[in-house]
Structure formats: structure tokens, C-alpha cells
Amino acid sequence: MDLGFLFLDQSWSLMQLRSLLCASFAFLLLATTLVVVAVDNSTYYVPRDDILLNCGASGQASSFDGRSWTGDTGTRYAPSLNAGGFDALRLDPSVSTVPYSTARVFTSPFTYRFPLSAGRKFIRLHFYPSDYSNHAASDAFFSVTSGPYTLLHNFSAYLTADALNFAYLIREYSVNVSTGGLNLTFTPSTTHPNSYAFINGIEIVSIPDLFSSATPLLVDGDDGHIVYTIDPDQALETVYRLNVVGKQLPP
Structure with a gap:
């Protein structure tokens, strides 16, 4: 499996990010280089x-792929959440009930706190843009931060899903955790009336250290081999996935 990544830097402006996205898109269309990540299949990670x-939600529930999800109500990740969230008023039949039928809605900044071991983690954020009680889907504009990194800024799941013709959205990031675990803060926009933040599901999964100096990324180009190393302080966003083996990849 080949992963394409976008670097995240907390100091970048929105204009710089837009320019980078345009350049990244052009690169994906025109570049002839190949990024190769070698994975040892002899043992399971x-x-x-x-x-x-x-x-x-509360309690345990299984998604369509058989994985067990824990409701965030009263968990150690958010002990102050002692009340239930909101149900999606309309759930597309093609969308999995777990985790998309319920959402946590925030009208002020809120932080989930995850005690984790050191190392790189995948963060996957799941969004199903729907009306939740009296909160209209089109009113949700918000930001998501993890420590010094802004994962989403002034984000509208409703507009993004509509533009892409998707029923739901998944955003995936790779962040290195050193000490103290990982925090995720959801902050409603202050520039949109009736704005709120919401989230349907959060995944945090440890991943092998593919980016250390011991296992660098190798790029084959016209000028030979170029080796890339990624600093532990750099965060990444997955922008595309390519299954080069052609087999089914389990969750």
C-alpha cells in the first residue's frame, strides 16, 4: 500500500495551504516519481x-466490518461528557450505523484527552453531515487541533461532502506522540452565525515507524534515488491511498 501525505505546519497561512494543495494536485497529475514504502509481511503488526x-453514544457497538466501538459518554477520554449526544435526523441507507448515526455536538471549545504510548499514531476523524436536533448541517463550521497542529480550519463537512458527492467523510492524519498523550480540540467558528462543531467517530491507532532514519522513504526519479527522512515533529495528512497489491485490505 502506497500512502500519499501532505505535511502540516502550524505556522502556515490558509493561502499557503491552498497554494500547497494546488501544487500537490499538480504533482500527483504530472510527476513520474514513485514513493515506495517497504513493509515486511512476514509478521503481523x-x-x-x-x-x-x-x-x-454509550456502551459498546459494532460497525459493519465487525470492529467494536466504545461510546464516548463518560469515558476516561472525556469524563465530563455524562449526557448522550445527538442522533442524525436522516441516515443514508448506504452509511454504517456505527459510528455515523450519533454525533457529539459542541457549541464551545471541547478537548478529548487520550493517554497514549510514545510513537506515531493514525488519527482518523469521521463526519456525517446531518441535522442534529436543532443544529442544521449547514451551520457546522469549526476547527480541529492536536497540540500545535491545526488538522482542520474553518471546516464545513456539509459543504465538503456536497462538493465531493460523498455521504460521509474520513480525514486521516499521522502525528508523533512523545510524552503526555494526545489531545484533540474541537472549536466552533466565531465568524459564522449559529456555528457549532461535531464529530461522529474518532480512531487513534499506533502505526509502525515507517518514517525514521532507519527506514526512510525512497523515491525513484529520473536522477536516481533520493532518500527522504521525516522529522518526528512533523505531522502528515493522508491525501490518497493506492492499493498496489490488488487484494482486499481489512480495517
């Missing part, structure tokens, strides 16, 4: 941290 949080 078992993640030390594997969290599936079903936001707005």
Missing part, C-alpha cells in the same frame, strides 16, 4: 494503542 470512539 499489532498496534499498542487502538481506540475506536463512537461519539455521542
